[in-house]
Amino acid sequence: MTSPDTPLDTLLPRLDQLRSALAQAVVGQGEVVEQLLIGLLAGGHCLLEGAPGLGKTLLVRSLGQALELQFRRVQFTPDLMPSDILGTELLEEDHGTGHRSFRFQKGPVFTNLLLADELNRTPPKTQAALLEAMQERTVSYAGTTWQLPAPFFVLATQNPIEQAGTYPLPEAQLDRFLLHVRVDYPSETEERDILAQTTGSHAGVVPQVMDAGAVLALQAAVREVHVSADLLTWITRLVRASRPGDGALAEVNTWIKWGAGPRAGQSLVLAAKARAILQGRFAATRQDVAALAAPVMRHRLLLSFAAEAEQKSTDDVIAMLLRAVPFPA
Numbered sequence: 001m002t003s004p005d006t007p008l009d010t011l012l013p014r015l016d017q018l019r020s021a022l023a024q025a026v027v028g029q030g031e032v033v034e035q036l037l038i039g040l041l042a043g044g045h046c047l048l049e050g051a052p053g054l055g056k057t058l059l060v061r062s063l064g065q066a067l068e069l070q071f072r073r074v075q076f077t078p079d080l081m082p083s084d085i086l087g088t089e090l091l092e093e094d095h096g097t098g099h100r101s102f103r104f105q106k107g108p109v110f111t112n113l114l115l116a117d118e119l120n121r122t123p124p125k126t127q128a129a130l131l132e133a134m135q136e137r138t139v140s141y142a143g144t145t146w147q148l149p150a151p152f153f154v155l156a157t158q159n160p161i162e163q164a165g166t167y168p169l170p171e172a173q174l175d176r177f178l179l180h181v182r183v184d185y186p187s188e189t190e191e192r193d194i195l196a197q198t199t200g201s202h203a204g205v206v207p208q209v210m211d212a213g214a215v216l217a218l219q220a221a222v223r224e225v226h227v228s229a230d231l232l233t234w235i236t237r238l239v240r241a242s243r244p245g246d247g248a249l250a251e252v253n254t255w256i257k258w259g260a261g262p263r264a265g266q267s268l269v270l271a272a273k274a275r276a277i278l279q280g281r282f283a284a285t286r287q288d289v290a291a292l293a294a295p296v297m298r299h300r301l302l303l304s305f306a307a308e309a310e311q312k313s314t315d316d317v318i319a320m321l322l323r324a325v326p327f328p329a
Contacts, residue, residue, distance in 0.1 A: 027193045034278065035181045052159060060115045222274050239260050
């Protein structure tokens, strides 16, 4: 197992190996793969949204195969209960003494990589079961707090809200996802390659290229990436500019009902640092922030009816903010 103290120059080539491993099973989706790896390095959770059949589950499962981590999948359905995720207490009897006691049976959340498949197909009560696990990396049950293994990631998939049988995720849960990743249709060439790769007799095999120690070491390295004072100021102003109120941009007061909170700024800094490491740099740049502003903030903005009437999306609003908020001179 890789030690968390392993030198960074021996760990960076592992990221290229990880990309190559994912390419054995996943065709194209380069931007989606990059954002997923950014979430991994930043130690955050990712929400993948896209129409059925675009390979969301395949991508997450392939990542689980490439990482030498414990991986579990939960298929979220309308009848799923919180105990099906967190665990439950079982009554056990000692046949020798007749003494009875309760034992906590851990649920599938006790893993390194949890695939929450079609998260928005279960009611909010069950969705909320993941809140503590995602934020605190703990599970509280019957007065006892259980620590989750490190590293711990939730990679959730959801179908578009407009699809039948879906429940919108609570704002508190959305805010716990570092990135909201949009999975779009592949290009014609990529779709042709998908047909050729998935209809033959040999399926792609994803090799294991990284263990828990390497992941933890890379996450520690991300925290050490330099962010200039000007960049921190710009990120702060971007997030604050998304909140309607006195002094806000006219477009913000018109289009946004509820803006992003401080966690959006924290996520944007961490994601920019992770993107820098992913590209072999040790300082985050303005380009890193601009590239990740949409996946970091799109699920943290609540649009007004006026924005919907004007057919403005959250990505449109974020693009406007990037243009309107100047970088500190």
